[in-house]
Amino acid sequence: MGTRLEQVWDAIDPQRLRRTLMEMIDIYSPSGKEEDIQLYLEELLAQTGIEVRRQEVEDERYNLVTTMGPGEPSFYLVGHVDTVAAWDIEEYAAVEEWGVVRGLGSADMKGGCAAMVEAWLALATLSEAERPSLGLLLVVGEEENGDGSLRFLQDCCPEWVVIGEPTSMLPAFRHYGYMEVALVTQGRRIHSSLPELGHNAIESMLRVLLQLERSPLFDQEAARLVYSIREMSSSQAGFVVPDRCETLIDLHLSPDVDPGEVRKEFEKVLAKARSTVTGLDLEASFDFEAGGYTLELQNPLVEILEDAFPRLNLPLDFVPFRSHSDGNLFFQAGSKPLILGPGSLETAHTAEEQTSLAEVEAAARIYAALALG
Numbered sequence: 458m459g460t461r462l463e464q465v466w467d468a469i470d471p472q473r474l475r476r477t478l479m480e481m482i483d484i485y486s487p488s489g490k491e492e493d494i495q496l497y498l499e500e501l502l503a504q505t506g507i508e509v510r511r512q513e514v515e516d517e518r519y520n521l522v523t524t525m526g527p528g529e530p531s532f533y534l535v536g537h538v539d540t541v542a543a544w545d546i547e548e549y550a551a552v553e554e555w556g557v558v559r560g561l562g563s564a565d566m567k568g569g570c571a572a573m574v575e576a577w578l579a580l581a582t583l584s585e586a587e588r589p590s591l592g593l594l595l596v597v598g599e600e601e602n603g604d605g606s607l608r609f610l611q612d613c614c615p616e617w618v619v620i621g622e623p624t625s626m627l628p629a630f631r632h633y634g635y636m637e638v639a640l641v642t643q644g645r646r647i648h649s650s651l652p653e654l655g656h657n658a659i660e661s662m663l664r665v666l667l668q669l670e671r672s673p674l675f676d677q678e679a680a681r682l683v684y685s686i687r688e689m690s691s692s693q694a695g696f697v698v699p700d701r702c703e704t705l706i707d708l709h710l711s712p713d714v715d716p717g718e719v720r721k722e723f724e725k726v727l728a729k730a731r732s733t734v735t736g737l738d739l740e741a742s743f744d745f746e747a748g749g750y751t752l753e754l755q756n757p758l759v760e761i762l763e764d765a766f767p768r769l770n771l772p773l774d775f776v777p778f779r780s781h782s783d784g785n786l787f788f789q790a791g792s793k794p795l796i797l798g799p800g801s802l803e804t805a806h807t808a809e810e811q812t813s814l815a816e817v818e819a820a821a822r823i824y825a826a827l828a829l830g
Contacts, residue, residue, distance in 0.1 A: 461587060462765075465825045468579035471818050475553075477501065478571035478817055481538075482551035482560040488539040488601040492517050495538060498595055501574060505581035514608045518597050522609070525581065526590035531616040533592035534577070534824055535606070535794075536570035537599030537783065544808045559811040564800025568812040569621020570595060572799060572820035579825055591828045594618075599783050602745075606783040610790045617758065619827055620784050621798035623805055626816050626823070627776045628762055629796040632788070633683075634710035634749035635781035636719060639703065640665065643738040646692070646700035655698035659691050661737050662702040665730045669706075674722045682719065683709040683779065709779055712749035720746070747785035752793055761830035762823070769819050797823065 486494040495511075499521055502509045512520040524530050540562035543549040549561035558568075577593050592615060596605030642662045647655030666686065669675060675684040685707040691699040708723075710716060720743055727741055754775065766773040778784065780802055784794035799816035 461583065462826055462829050465576075465579045465583065465829065466822055468582045469575055469818070469821050469825070470579075471814070473578070474571060474575040474818060474821060475814055477574055478558060478563070478568060478814075479551040479553065481567045481571055482549075482558070482563055485543065485546075485549060486539055486562070487542045488598055489518070491539050491597040495519060495521055495595070495597070498538065498570075498574065502577065502593075505578060507581060512608060512612075514597055514605050518605075520597060520605050520609055521595040522592065523577070524590075524592045526588040528590055529613075530590045530592040532590070532828065533594050533615045533618045534573040534828070535594045535596065535618045535620045535783065535787070536566055536573050537596050537605065538567070538570060539597055539600050540565065540567070541600050541806050553814075556814050557811050558814060558817075559809070561810060563810050564623040564812045565802075565805035565810065566621050566623060566798055566800070568800045568817045569623070569798035569820060572817050573621055573824055575821040576824040576828065579821070580828060589828050596783065603783050603786050606786050610786065614787075614790045614792055617793050617795070618787050619758075619795045619797055619824065620782060620787070621820065621824075622778065622780070622782050622784070622796050623798050623800035623802055623812070624776065624778060624796055625801045626771060626797065626799055626819055627774050628759075629776055629778035630752040630754060630759075631712050631775075631777040632749050632782070632784050632794070632796060633712060633777060633779050634714060634716055635745065635747050635785060636708040636710065636716050636743065637745040638706040638708065638723065639742045639744050640706065641740040642702045643740075644698065644700040644702075646694065647698045649696045649698055652698050655700070656736050657698050658702040659699050661734060661739070662689070662704055664734045665727070665737070665739060666704065668730045668733075669723075669726055672722070672726045674719070674726070681711040681714050685709070709781070710749055712751045712777065714749070716746045716748050747781065747789065749785070750788045752795070756793075757830065758795055758827060761827050765823055765826040769822060771819060
């Protein structure tokens with residue numbers, strides 16, 4: 458790998474990589490509206506002369522799939538091009554200062570996507586005989602329901618994938634599971650000055666949430682289950698007692714925690730709430746459920762990382778990935794996903810989202826090393 462790796466690393470262009478990242482961030486691409494950024498990336502990848510295929514997910518939404526080297530690749534670089542919605546539609550674009558790039562998607566995960574594209578462009582400078590068997594997949598819809606990856610997995614399930622989610626360039630072979638629970642309480646609407654004649658759906662919801670918080674199942678200090686109330690909304694009809702309240706709850710599960718067991722315990726708490734909260738009218742639905750996973754560290758990717766990281770003066774520390782990602786979907790389908798990318802979860806989905814150009818360049822070099830290995 459040595460000579461080829463040096464050749465590919467020499468072909469990585471930091472200025473081109475910076476330009477790709479900044480332009481990607483400047484293209485607004487929330488889930489469901491990814492066509493503009495896919496058109497941009499399609500044109501960029503087509504410059505190599507390697508075929509880029511559109512894989513339709515739904516009307517005007519498609520993944521980009523391209524492969525190089527002999528045969529059907531057993532190894533893919535995977536990135537999602539969509540972001541959450543902008544916190545401020547006037548200020549989502551890229552801003553660089555002292556080597557730090559801020560902007561919507563800079564960490565989650567346009568930094569990782571830009572690094573994968575740069576690695577691909579550098580690998581494409583090799584002769585056809587020298588190119589590794591490699592796939593590049595740029596998917597839509599990760600921030601919503603993962604429909605882009607699910608579409609790809611209908612046709613292909615590579616043995617290994619590297620997903621460029623933000624890990625501060627620390628490899629994650631362990632991945633948390635994820636559950637999404639929706640709660641709805643119903644009440645009786647009445648004029649706000651006469652609450653005793655109605656039934657307040659918000660008060661009912663708060664009592665349910667207090668019982669959940671007090672349950673030993675949701676002891677966050679145990680670090681086996683992370684419980685987060687993501688959204689809460691109520692009916693809005695003027696000066697009245699609300700008759701409906703909706704809450705979305707995220708549960709992030711340590712890889713050794715079974716979502717099915719968590720669901721059973723969750724339902725027990727809800728059953729207790731129904732018997733103890735006066736007048737409670739509660740509906741619950743478990744809208745999404747994916748188990749976590751742990752991959753053995755005795756694998757060929759670790760050997761490559763142990764060689765490449767010291768060359769770049771990067772610390773090699775293996776960490777769990779605490780969020781949900783398409784990695785859960787790939788693992789369920791039979792792939793082995795490594796989560797590794799620039800930027801950090803701490804700033805993702807916030808107005809302070811950022812990544813460093815140094816990390817993005819390091820990611821491009823590591824992705825190239827993994828592809829060649």
